[in-house]
Amino acid sequence: RAKRHGPGRVALADPGLAESINRQLRLEVELRDAIDNDGLVLHYQPVVDAAGTVVSAEALVRWMHPEHGLLPPDVFLPVAEQGGLMRDLDRWVLRTALRHAAAWPDVGGRPVGIAVNLAGLLPDDHGFTAEVTDAIAESGIDPNRVVLELVETVLVDLPPQPRRAMLDLVERGVQFAVDDFGTGYSSLARIKDLPAQIIKADRSFVADLGAGSRDLAVARAVADLARALGCQSIAEGIETAEQFELLRGVGIDVYQGFLFARPVPEAELIILLENGLPLLSRATGASVNTA
Numbered sequence: 112r113a114k115r116h117g118p119g120r121v122a123l124a125d126p127g128l129a130e131s132i133n134r135q136l137r138l139e140v141e142l143r144d145a146i147d148n149d150g151l152v153l154h155y156q157p158v159v160d161a162a163g164t165v166v167s168a169e170a171l172v173r174w175m176h177p178e179h180g181l182l183p184p185d186v187f188l189p190v191a192e193q194g195g196l197m198r199d200l201d202r203w204v205l206r207t208a209l210r211h212a213a214a215w216p217d218v219g220g221r222p223v224g225i226a227v228n229l230a231g232l233l234p235d236d237h238g239f240t241a242e243v244t245d246a247i248a249e250s251g252i253d254p255n256r257v258v259l260e261l262v263e264t265v266l267v268d269l270p271p272q273p274r275r276a277m278l279d280l281v282e283r284g285v286q287f288a289v290d291d292f293g294t295g296y297s298s299l300a301r302i303k304d305l306p307a308q309i310i311k312a313d314r315s316f317v318a319d320l321g322a323g324s325r326d327l328a329v330a331r332a333v334a335d336l337a338r339a340l341g342c343q344s345i346a347e348g349i350e351t352a353e354q355f356e357l358l359r360g361v362g363i364d365v366y367q368g369f370l371f372a373r374p375v376p377e378a379e380l381i382i383l384l385e386n387g388l389p390l391l392s393r394a395t396g397a398s399v400n401t402a
């Protein structure tokens with residue numbers, strides 16, 4: 112009897128599952144609509160150098176859902192993945208972020224970089240180079256300001272053709288960053304061949320940093336490895352002044368985290384670019400309280 116019905120039959124007869132499938136499909140339809148009709152919004156998180164000056168910002172997508180409010184990517188990227196919408200989502204983010212960033216003011220006489228995460232629009236897609244160069248041309252942004260963030264697993268074992276597509280963009284000034292570095296499975300032998308100019312140490316290394324800790328040793332190794340490969344190193348997820356001090360001490364190049372700024376709407380980012388970060392004096396250790 113159990114056999115005749117089988118696990119699939121039983122499952123489909125389960126009203127709870129039918130409901131959750133329905134919900135999933137409805138979310139996919141709503142997300143499709145949000146991508147097509149500007150229902151998504153970009154927040155931007157500043158990235159600073161060792162002196163606390165903003166050097167770039169990372170675009171982080173949110174969904175303004177009509178009933179559920181502002182949804183974080185962790186909630187709806189799986190829906191996009193599931194529904195095959197990731198490539199279109201990435202394309203929207205890329206175009207929107209570059210258009211925004213093209214109009215941002217310089218900081219300290221330097222243009223501010225813009226980092227975009229890619230998970231569905233990838234170097235091994237046919238037309239990757241064209242998508243990126245079109246978005247750059249349309250926005251009018253200087254390609255030297257554009258950073259594309261990809262996770263390690265996408266970058267290792269990349270066949271020659273997509274590797275050439277990336278190098279083609281690099282020749283035009285675009286930079287690639289390995290996001291969440293250290294959480295993938297690539298061997299050191301592979302890392303030396305990553306076609307990337309920036310290495311972004313994962314937030315998990317930063318969380319438990321302490322003087323003399325093993326995490327600090329790992330952070331130092333990432334900074335050294337990046338330097339040896341001619342790459343820039345970024346640490347993300349910095350929440351305390353102590354973490355910032357320790358990471359500066361091991362030679363990380365640039366820094367990102369709630370200590371400096373949370374991801375903010377574009378209008379707020381522009382205010383931060385014009386006026387500097389409110390926490391700057393505290394973050395850099397220049398005391399505001401000493402009499």
Ligand code: C2E
Pocket residue numbers: 156170171172183184185188201204228229230231260290291314347348349350367368369370374
């Ligand atoms: P990610 O690219 O590694 O982005 C960094 C995430 O860490 C962001 O979460 C950011 O808000 C968070 N973060 C930054 N500083 C701190 C900190 O000091 N403490 C803590 N606890 N968290 C911090 P968010 O915005 O929720 O994004 C999560 C992930 O979703 C991103 O990780 C990225 O993988 C993905 N994502 C976000 N936006 C996009 C997008 O436009 N396209 C694609 N394909 N993926 C995106």
Ligand code: MG
Pocket residue numbers: 169228260290
């Ligand atoms: Mg990222």
Ligand code: MG
Pocket residue numbers: 290291311313314347
């Ligand atoms: Mg990351």
Ligand code: MG
Pocket residue numbers: 290291
């Ligand atoms: Mg991530």
